[in-house]
Amino acid sequence: MLRASLLIALGWVLAAGIAGLGHAFGLTLALPATSVILVCHLAFERERGVPAALAMAIILGYLEDLHQGMPTGVLALAYALVFLALRWLGARLAVAGQLVRGLTALIACAAADLLTWAILAALSGPLEISRDALAGGLRMIHWHALATMLAAPAVWGMIARLDALITRMGGVGARSATPPKPQLTWKRP
Amino acid sequence: MATPRTLRDLGLVILLLGIPVLLLRSAAQDPHHLSPFDRAVRRIGGPLEAGLGYAATTVGSFFERWLLQARLQEVNQELAGENRQLRLRLRELLRVEEENRELRRSLQMRDKVAEDMLAAEVTAFEQSPFFRVLKLELDRGDRYVRPGMAVLADTGVVGRIDRVADDRSDVMLITDPRSKVAVEVARTRAAGILEGVGEDACAVVVASETPAQVGDLIQTTGADDLFPKGHPVGQVVKVEELVGDQQRLSVLPAVRFDRLNMAWVILASAPAPDTMADQRQRPGAARGLQPLR
Structure with a gap:
């Protein structure tokens, strides 16, 4: 529970921090989706059960919704779906090394953006969003994904440090020394 | 064959997916509405964002000042180098000026003194x-x-x-x-x-x-x-x-x-003054060089 809370706190701080940094330095470039990287981490770690990790992904999406000024639930749903897809892939693919992690973040970000676009496009009428404006956002997806890929090693490094800190503290929810029980649902068929 | 645990997880996943859908439905009904929970989260997130932004600005301005100082140092070094070059040039010009003055004095001396x-x-x-x-x-x-x-x-x-x-x-x-x-x-x-x-x-x-x-x-x-x-x-x-x-x-x-x-x-020594210089007739110019009359 402690680890989950700290991960969400990290995601929140990163989401707020990236926005703050973007504002402080007047960045006009696409900013990385740090929460997507955390969602990737949740999807590929095998220690947490799917419902718990999914709940964390939804919380991260919800926080991002509020920070980005999106209609509440858009990114929460998108992140939830991306998490499920990545979790399914995680049972079949091994993600190791900075480059592969970066590429995973890139794909996850692109997928999350596409899903977001699809959700917004579907709800463009009730949400009073112009479809042309959505099409313009679609052209920025690759830059957003690239920025996320570049930021991925740093965020993964922070997660690793957080894990090490929790392990040192030996608190409740710290990473167990014993290997986790196999998740039958996500076992390779 | 699905185990009870799998079924439970599946149910939880569906339930969890329902949350964003409900949130979306609520947002679609009134895009500008924020629930009390949303407001609470924003109340926490707003200062967090502002605080991080302020910290980033402070760090950024420090970094900017540092960069500016480094840049000023570079400019200063360039100017110092240019100044050195100009000083050398000025010294050279002063030397040339002094030489020029000496040469002028030399020419004046030659005018003043008749001797070789x-x-x-x-x-x-x-x-x-x-x-x-x-x-x-x-x-x-x-x-x-x-x-x-x-x-x-x-x-x-x-x-x-x-x-x-x-x-x-x-x-x-x-x-x-x-x-x-x-x-x-x-x-x-x-x-x-x-x-x-x-x-x-x-x-x-x-x-x-x-x-x-x-x-x-x-x-x-x-x-x-x-x-x-x-x-x-x-x-x-x-x-x-x-x-x-x-x-x-x-x-x-x-x-x-x-x-x-x-x-x-x-x-x-200078030759003795020629007292007959005024009386002596100057030889005429060669024919080819005379003006036509």
């Missing part, structure tokens, strides 16, 4: 307790220069050539105890022999029929056939009355020997 002269660069100024010697470097060697030749500067008499070796000569200054120059007081025309007394001073004994005064100008008479007539030698700084209607005048040389850079050696 040879320019020489002063290379050293030896000052022993007994002798005052100036070292000259001549640009044409010792073929033209002989001991005893007069040496002048634009401001006055310097002395005489003492020794010559290759393209270097020693000049015995007028302040040297061995030096003797025929001079006169410019105002009274009272003549005498100027002798060096050392310590940058000379003395001359003259008749006191018309008494000399402090400040009188001493100049060469040309009687010794060495120095051109009327060239300044120095100024009277002290007058001593002697027995037998004579005055002993202490003379301060007109030339500052320690600051002398260039001197002229008088190679030959």
Whole structure:
């Protein structure tokens, strides 16, 4: 529970921090989706059960919704779906090394953006969003994904440090020394 | 076959997916509505974002200042380098200006002095307790220069050539105890022999029929056939009355020997003035060069 809370706190701080940094330095470039990287981490770690990790992904999406000024639930749903897809892939693919992690973040970000676009496009009428404006956002997806890929090693490094800190503290929810029980649902068929 | 755990997880997943859907439905109904929970989260997130933004701004401004300082340092170094170059250039220009001034003085000297002269660069100024010697470097060697030749500067008499070796000569200054120059007081025309007394001073004994005064100008008479007539030698700084209607005048040389850079050696006396020059008819120009009449 402690680890989950700290991960969400990290995601929140990163989401707020990236926005703050973007504002402080007047960045006009696409900013990385740090929460997507955390969602990737949740999807590929095998220690947490799917419902718990999914709940964390939804919380991260919800926080991002509020920070980005999106209609509440858009990114929460998108992140939830991306998490499920990545979790399914995680049972079949091994993600190791900075480059592969970066590429995973890139794909996850692109997928999350596409899903977001699809959700917004579907709800463009009730949400009073112009479809042309959505099409313009679609052209920025690759830059957003690239920025996320570049930021991925740093965020993964922070997660690793957080894990090490929790392990040192030996608190409740710290990473167990014993290997986790196999998740039958996500076992390779 | 699905286990109860799998079924439970599946149910939880569907339930969890329902949350964002419900949130979306709520947002779609009223996009501008925020629930109390949303407001609470925003109340926490807003200051967090602002705080992080402020921290980033502070760090950024510090970093910017640091970068600016580094940039200013670079600019400063560039300017310092440029300044050094300009200083060198200025020094060079001053040297050229001084050289130009020397050359102008040289040309003026040639206008002032009718004698044939040879320019020489002063290379050293030896000052022993007994002798005052100036070292000259001549640009044409010792073929033209002989001991005893007069040496002048634009401001006055310097002395005489003492020794010559290759393209270097020693000049015995007028302040040297061995030096003797025929001079006169410019105002009274009272003549005498100027002798060096050392310590940058000379003395001359003259008749006191018309008494000399402090400040009188001493100049060469040309009687010794060495120095051109009327060239300044120095100024009277002290007058001593002697027995037998004579005055002993202490003379301060007109030339500052320690600051002398260039001197002229008088190679030959000026020819005697041609009294018939006006009466002599100029030969006519060659036919081909005459204007047509």
